[in-house]
Structures are given as C-alpha cells and as structure tokens.
Amino acid sequence: MSDWWEITGGVTAPRGYKAAGIAAGLKPSGAPDLALIVSDVEAIAAGVFTMSQVTAACVDYCRQRLMSAAGARAILCNAGQANASTGNQGWLDALESAMTLGQALNISSESVLLASTGVIGQRIKMDAFKAGIPKLVESLSENGSDDAAKAIITTDLVTKSIALETTIHDRPVRIGGISKGSGMIHPNMATMLAFVTTDAAVSPGLWQEMLSRAADKSFNAITVDGDTSTNDSLIALANGQSRTPAITEMGAEAEKLEAMLTAVCQHLAKAIARDGEGATCLIEVRVSGAQNERAALQIAKTVTGSSLVKSAIFGRDANWGRIAAAAGRAGVPFEQDDLRIKLGDFLLMEKGQPQQFDRKAASTYLKETAAESSLPQDVAATNNSNDLTVDRNTLKTQRIDNPVIIEVSVGNGKGEGKAWGCDLSYDYVKINAEYTT
Missing domain, CATH: 3.60.70.12 (L-amino peptidase D-ALA esterase/amidase)
Structure with a gap:
C-alpha cells in the first residue's frame, strides 16, 4: 500500500x-x-x-x-x-x-x-x-x-x-x-x-x-x-x-x-x-532476474519497442518467439536456458524451452484486455492529423490500469525493470502518412 x-x-x-x-x-x-x-x-x-x-x-x-x-x-x-x-x-x-x-x-x-x-x-x-x-x-x-x-x-x-x-x-x-x-x-x-x-x-x-x-x-x-x-x-x-x-x-x-x-x-x-497513435492497448513488460536494474530495463525497453512484438499483440497472436528474439538482441548477456516468458497467466517458455499452452485462450486474453481499455467510439474516431488536434467537445481519460502483461525472466539476478508501450496497428501508418499532407 x-x-x-x-x-x-x-x-x-x-x-x-x-x-x-x-x-x-x-x-x-x-x-x-x-x-x-x-x-x-x-x-x-x-x-x-x-x-x-x-x-x-x-x-x-x-x-x-x-x-x-x-x-x-x-x-x-x-x-x-x-x-x-x-x-x-x-x-x-x-x-x-x-x-x-x-x-x-x-x-x-x-x-x-x-x-x-x-x-x-x-x-x-x-x-x-x-x-x-x-x-x-x-x-x-x-x-x-x-x-x-x-x-x-x-x-x-x-x-x-x-x-x-x-x-x-x-x-x-x-x-x-x-x-x-x-x-x-x-x-x-x-x-x-x-x-x-x-x-x-x-x-x-x-x-x-x-x-x-x-x-x-x-x-x-x-x-x-x-x-x-x-x-x-x-x-x-x-x-x-x-x-x-x-x-x-x-x-x-x-x-x-x-x-x-x-x-x-x-x-x-x-x-x-x-494513447499511442492508432493503438488499441497498453503493453507492460516486466523483466526480472537480470544482473542489475539497468540491464533489466534495457531488455524491457527492447521487447516493448519491437515492431514484431507490437504487431503480434495487435493481431492478438501469442507469438512468444518474437518476445524471445527481442530479449535476446537487447545487448544484455544471459543464458538462453534461463529464459522464461509469460503472457498474462499463460506460461509460454520455461528454461529456454517452449511450453504447451492454450493459444485460443491466450488470444482471447489479448482481445479482452484491449476491449476493456478501449476508448468510446465518439473519442476513438479517426484522428484529424492535418489539423494536429483532436477537435472533440469532450476528451475522456484513457484507462491504463489493465495493460497486456508480458513477463520475462533471464536468470537469478536481483535486477528488475519495467517498460511500457502499445501495439502497432494499421492506423499508425495512416496517421503518420497523412501528417502534413
């Protein structure tokens, strides 16, 4: 508390x-x-x-x-x-x-x-x-x-x-x-x-x-x-x-x-x-077991920033391979056999090995999380990027208390870190393609 x-x-x-x-x-x-x-x-x-x-x-x-x-x-x-x-x-x-x-x-x-x-x-x-x-x-x-x-x-x-x-x-x-x-x-x-x-x-x-x-x-x-x-x-x-x-x-x-x-x-x-442009959900990546806090944060940032991870979340695809690949290229040394990955309550990888899990249920978790934190339709309408503003009578507070949770463990170290991001949708490209035109 x-x-x-x-x-x-x-x-x-x-x-x-x-x-x-x-x-x-x-x-x-x-x-x-x-x-x-x-x-x-x-x-x-x-x-x-x-x-x-x-x-x-x-x-x-x-x-x-x-x-x-x-x-x-x-x-x-x-x-x-x-x-x-x-x-x-x-x-x-x-x-x-x-x-x-x-x-x-x-x-x-x-x-x-x-x-x-x-x-x-x-x-x-x-x-x-x-x-x-x-x-x-x-x-x-x-x-x-x-x-x-x-x-x-x-x-x-x-x-x-x-x-x-x-x-x-x-x-x-x-x-x-x-x-x-x-x-x-x-x-x-x-x-x-x-x-x-x-x-x-x-x-x-x-x-x-x-x-x-x-x-x-x-x-x-x-x-x-x-x-x-x-x-x-x-x-x-x-x-x-x-x-x-x-x-x-x-x-x-x-x-x-x-x-x-x-x-x-x-x-x-x-x-x-x-509130990322075109986003449908918040992603929170929690990393533990790293050598120190800085190393854990580096892994968390890399996973959160991966375009492939972000695209998979938007597609409601529990693609653990993309998470593992992002963690591996973060520039932080760890033993592959120590890698553990969870998506919500679903264990995807343990001791560097893939685990059996209910893919349909994991996809449902991603869909339901995005739905629970989505904006009302009157606010989530396509943004008018030409004017660089959202011209609406009422702006509502976005829910941030129910993110998609990705947990990554890389060993037995005391280092822990968190990073936040969002999924990558079709609308992101549309918004930025038309930003000044």
Whole structure:
C-alpha cells in the first residue's frame, strides 16, 4: 500500500499554482493551443529534455535558463508549431515569447520556461501568439489544469492528468502533472511534453536529481514508434507553499517525495503509451532476474519497442518467439536456458524451452484486455492529423490500469525493470502518412 492517495486538480492541485488554456489561433482547427502554468511565488525548477542532436528553440532556451538559475514562475506552452529547425529567427521568437509573457505577468522573462509542440520546421505564429497572451493570463485559475491539458495536445486522443497527496511533517504535500504525447515516442525522452508541480520545498540540486531518476523510470521507459522528438521536455516546479521544512538531502521525507514524483511521472508516461497513435492497448513488460536494474530495463525497453512484438499483440497472436528474439538482441548477456516468458497467466517458455499452452485462450486474453481499455467510439474516431488536434467537445481519460502483461525472466539476478508501450496497428501508418499532407 502506497503512502499517498489520488486527488483531483492536476497541476493546480498543489498550493500556489494557477493554470489556463485557450485557443489563440495557432491551430487551423481553432482548438485550444496555448497553455500556461504559474506559481504564486518563485519556484525551484528542474528539467529533463530530449537527447536528440536536433533540438527546438524552447529546449535550448530552457536548458540555458536552468543552467544560469534554478528558479521559475511560469511554464508557457504552444501547440501547433514545434519551432524546431527554425534557425536564429526561431530562437528570437522564443526570447520574444518569454518577454511578452513576462510583461503580461509583471515578472522577469528569466522566470519563464517554454515548451512547444507541433510540426517541425514551423515557427510559432507570433502575431496570434502575442494577441492571445492577455486572454491567457486573464484566464488563469486555480481550476485551470484541465484547460491547460487540452491546450497542449496535438494528435492525442485524450488528455493526461494526475495529482497525488501525502503527508510530510504532518502537513499535506501534493504533486500534480499533465502531459501530452501520442507519436514520435521513444526512450531517452520520449513527441512528449510533461509539466509537474509540487508545493513541497526542495533544494535545487536534489529536485533535479529526483526528477532525473523519476524520468528514467517513466518517460525514459516508454515507446510507441522508436522515434525521439526534437521537443521532448519534462519540467517540474517546487514552490514550497505546503509550508513544510525544506528537503535538502536524501532521507525518509525525500524518499517519500521522490516515490510520489515517480508515481506521477509513471502514470503520465503510461497514459502517453496507451494513447499511442492508432493503438488499441497498453503493453507492460516486466523483466526480472537480470544482473542489475539497468540491464533489466534495457531488455524491457527492447521487447516493448519491437515492431514484431507490437504487431503480434495487435493481431492478438501469442507469438512468444518474437518476445524471445527481442530479449535476446537487447545487448544484455544471459543464458538462453534461463529464459522464461509469460503472457498474462499463460506460461509460454520455461528454461529456454517452449511450453504447451492454450493459444485460443491466450488470444482471447489479448482481445479482452484491449476491449476493456478501449476508448468510446465518439473519442476513438479517426484522428484529424492535418489539423494536429483532436477537435472533440469532450476528451475522456484513457484507462491504463489493465495493460497486456508480458513477463520475462533471464536468470537469478536481483535486477528488475519495467517498460511500457502499445501495439502497432494499421492506423499508425495512416496517421503518420497523412501528417502534413
């Protein structure tokens, strides 16, 4: 049993935060496309960003800001244009974005962090952007998390949000988060954006360490299609408004806060994987018996990212050979005779040898799992990728509590790891084939 519980409110559940999301005219569809999260006071900021050598202006901007100072008041995100591979003018647009918001909030532009999502190679529509800032600031609300979550999505079918609460020093402490992502998702920051807030008080260095470790166990452990984006960003603010003593080193309080932070990030990461473009189910790969956690995670990522495994799951085919092959090519040494594979409750391989199992029942397990976590028809309709948005009146939360479970054991080591992904369907090709045409 965990030391925390789920609450409502997303990124505005922690004390001292407001959020907003509006339609500023950045998306052709007219859907929400500009989001803002603001702390009432200067907050400690941390970030984890894409490992790609091709980076968006917002990523370069945030890295520069966080290297010079660990404080921030606001996170501003636009959807529709990625502002990546846009040269010096894209960089100037980022600077102007921060300055425009800073003036509207009456804070320093140095306290503004940026994120963008959309088509690579397209600059932000600055005229519409600047015209929308006053309305965005005016819309800030302690109940604005859902609006912000809607304004950051592109090809997503659902919004993604979570908030948890615990007690530290007998006072409530909360962490909330929102994220977006559906395609171009792969470990080493899988296109995804995630914004996390907490009212805990944490020292800058420790907060960054916590976030990096949480990212490794969540956003760096998901894959949809094997592609890492130019814009991937995970940004976290800690404003201390819970009025609890500052956490400056690892100990019981720090471990509790980090565990809750990891839980928030894992929820958001799994929601991204389940909402993979064209996906019909979430896949969870659990690896045990490896030499260490890193080795186990490497195997789990490789199995989860295998196009053949993903295709078999979509076809409801319990093809254990594809799982074994993926585990074997993960770059982690193990004895073939130690390999054990399960799909749900079905034992497929033991001691490196295939086992007799009911293939029809295993296929039914895959079908039923996908059906139980499927979206209602009004939400699961074909996505309009031309507009880079899901223009629906109501976005529903995707179920992530019933994934297809694949268990792989490779020996007697203590290393364990988990990774998440989704199946690979015909619709994935359709969505991405028509992305900009």
